[in-house]
Amino acid sequence: MPILTYRDALNDALREEMERDPDVFLMGEEVAEYDGAYKVSRGLLEEFGDKRIVDTPITELGFTGIGVGAAMAGLRPVIEFMTFNFALLAIDQIVNSAAKISYMSGGQFRIPIVFRGPSGAALQLGSQHSQAFDSWYANVPGLKVVAPATPADAKGLLKSSIRDNNPVVFLEGEMLYNTKGEVPDGDHLVPIGRADIKREGSDVTIVCYAKTLAPALKAADTLASDSGISAEVIDLRTIRPLDTEALVASVRKTNRCVIVEEGWPFSGIGAQLVDTIQREAFDHLDAPLLRVTGADVPMPYNKKLERAAKPTPQKVIEAVKQVTYST
Amino acid sequence: MTQVHVDVGLDPARTDFYRRLLRQMLLIRRFEEKAGEAYAMGQIGGFCHLYVGQEAVAVGAMAALRDDDYITSSYREHGHALARGMPARVVMAELFGKATGCSKGKGGSMHLFDAGRNFFGGHGIVGGQIPIAAGAAFAVKYRGGDQVSLCFFGEAAVNIGSFHETLNMASLWTLPVIFLVENNRYGMGTALERASAIDDIGVRASSYGMTSEVVDGMDVLATYEATMRAIARGRRDKAPTLLDVNTYRFVGHSMSDASHGTYRTLEEVEENKKNDPIGKFCSQLLDGEILDHEEVENLDTEVIGEVEDAVAFAESSPDPDPENLFADVYHD
Ligand SMILES: Cc1ncc(C[n+]2csc(CCOP(=O)(O)OP(=O)(O)O)c2C)c(N)n1
Ligand SMILES: [Mg+2]
Numbered sequence: 001m002p003i004l005t006y007r008d009a010l011n012d013a014l015r016e017e018m019e020r021d022p023d024v025f026l027m028g029e030e031v032a033e034y035d036g037a038y039k040v041s042r043g044l045l046e047e048f049g050d051k052r053i054v055d056t057p058i059t060e061l062g063f064t065g066i067g068v069g070a071a072m073a074g075l076r077p078v079i080e081f082m083t084f085n086f087a088l089l090a091i092d093q094i095v096n097s098a099a100k101i102s103y104m105s106g107g108q109f110r111i112p113i114v115f116r117g118p119s120g121a122a123l124q125l126g127s128q129h130s131q132a133f134d135s136w137y138a139n140v141p142g143l144k145v146v147a148p149a150t151p152a153d154a155k156g157l158l159k160s161s162i163r164d165n166n167p168v169v170f171l172e173g174e175m176l177y178n179t180k181g182e183v184p185d186g187d188h189l190v191p192i193g194r195a196d197i198k199r200e201g202s203d204v205t206i207v208c209y210a211k212t213l214a215p216a217l218k219a220a221d222t223l224a225s226d227s228g229i230s231a232e233v234i235d236l237r238t239i240r241p242l243d244t245e246a247l248v249a250s251v252r253k254t255n256r257c258v259i260v261e262e263g264w265p266f267s268g269i270g271a272q273l274v275d276t277i278q279r280e281a282f283d284h285l286d287a288p289l290l291r292v293t294g295a296d297v298p299m300p301y302n303k304k305l306e307r308a309a310k311p312t313p314q315k316v317i318e319a320v321k322q323v324t325y326s327t
Numbered sequence: 328m329t330q331v332h333v334d335v336g337l338d339p340a341r342t343d344f345y346r347r348l349l350r351q352m353l354l355i356r357r358f359e360e361k362a363g364e365a366y367a368m369g370q371i372g373g374f375c376h377l378y379v380g381q382e383a384v385a386v387g388a389m390a391a392l393r394d395d396d397y398i399t400s401s402y403r404e405h406g407h408a409l410a411r412g413m414p415a416r417v418v419m420a421e422l423f424g425k426a427t428g429c430s431k432g433k434g435g436s437m438h439l440f441d442a443g444r445n446f447f448g449g450h451g452i453v454g455g456q457i458p459i460a461a462g463a464a465f466a467v468k469y470r471g472g473d474q475v476s477l478c479f480f481g482e483a484a485v486n487i488g489s490f491h492e493t494l495n496m497a498s499l500w501t502l503p504v505i506f507l508v509e510n511n512r513y514g515m516g517t518a519l520e521r522a523s524a525i526d527d528i529g530v531r532a533s534s535y536g537m538t539s540e541v542v543d544g545m546d547v548l549a550t551y552e553a554t555m556r557a558i559a560r561g562r563r564d565k566a567p568t569l570l571d572v573n574t575y576r577f578v579g580h581s582m583s584d585a586s587h588g589t590y591r592t593l594e595e596v597e598e599n600k601k602n603d604p605i606g607k608f609c610s611q612l613l614d615g616e617i618l619d620h621e622e623v624e625n626l627d628t629e630v631i632g633e634v635e636d637a638v639a640f641a642e643s644s645p646d647p648d649p650e651n652l653f654a655d656v657y658h659d
Pocket of ligand 1: 403451452453454480481482483484509511513514515580
């Protein structure tokens, strides 16, 4: 299997889907002549031309709405946000239009559109450029929310998202783009709504997705070698619809659970998972569920403060030790 | 910006066309009157914005469209839906929240949709439909078609960001969109000049290099002609146009407020009612001996019957099955 970066895996997914379906186009700021702010769309302008790789003015609300209208008229837009921080300006069109038009029209219209771009913090970008919006979008019926952690999942899920007949919010990460991994050749599809066990274990379940897979795996390695704790790492891959079955099965097996997410704690994804798990696996729990989240503050600029605000392997290890009563 | 005055004159050869326009305006008027009554009786709930006084805009503009063109509108869209040919039954049933409504009772007065007629909806967020309309036009251009996308919105929407972002892109990318501003002079209780630093809406189009025209929206034929010119620009040159269509609503902003108050006087409303688009067009047709009194009466009787039938249909239709609460959120 070829080794690709997460960035190139996304690029392949876009290219393959655009070759496969002439209705697919990419629109956003700097996607064409600049090759993408993070180079995800490198080379696509040359290959597909400016009809299908469309540079926009800095008008998040406007081009998002244009995407929704184009989808209503039968096209399959991929809307790139330079980062999801800027999608706040477009959230009216994402929530009030894309997510609701099918329902409000009694199912007459479907909105096959992908909103994609990096979400969450990179390094020292400060408060306004470092926010995870996972729980904002996951709160909305009518949207699907996908957040792949590996190059293979990035490719397979982006392809599935483009083929999906619903609006999909596709959360990437600046810190993920350069990560490498094996990516199956050919038409590699990963279904939306299916979690993946990235490491099997028996003592505790660590739930993660996107950027938190790395600290979760690292913590699991350390726990195994230093403390003899066998952690199962389950990567949600899709946040909505949630793979409740896989999640609950894992917790029923390990009887303990730590949830790792990048976003803020209050009303975060982890809060939703705790609700699901306590209901579906109450009798199987041997310890309270714990969450490792971003700190409940706007992201600070200073390197040390920023690190203190992010989920780290160490924080995951501490949480696992608590739920396994091995402190 | 330019006030184009075209004296259309009445052509007896187009009697059927005129009759259709008059009939549609009457239908909308009678429909809205009935909707108002049904609202007062609690048969229609929520926000309900009537179109009384503005009928010539929807009817004149829509008459210029082809079946394969696209339409988007605001929450004040009953008239647009009817003028597009959506049956009064399914529109009324939607207002009543019934399963037989165009949106299966899930949309309501503000969210009428008809995919088969390219009617892209009633939108409840001021300005929300503007980029969506440009998106439909983008799809037309993408596919090399020659349809146009007609977008209705109120004059209060010219201050919102989506209006400016969309006008810029529509002009930059030469999209076949017609931005039709239904300038009824008020956004709820705020007069245009109290909200806009520049109240000549055409200036805003100019600032994006876009052609615009001021239109007498109380004149159905003038509205039709202006829309035809805009459509020609759209089909031929793929160029957008802004139409500043002057009109007036004879009723309150929504069912929950009176026709007048602090923001506008009863006298002003009464004065504008003298310019009733339906009365005016009727007189034109009678004076020009295109139709006689009896024909006009018959048309009115016909549409009253159609509206009564729509109400009866809505009343006797079932509520949506509770089992369908979760249907239509996602597609396979
Ligand atoms: C973004 C937004 N802000 C406020 C409202 C509440 N609101 C509904 S209609 C309206 C006035 C709009 O006036 P105009 O655009 O002129 O249309 P008209 O009602 O006159 O047809 C307002 C403020 C809204 N629906 N959306
Ligand atoms: Mg108005």
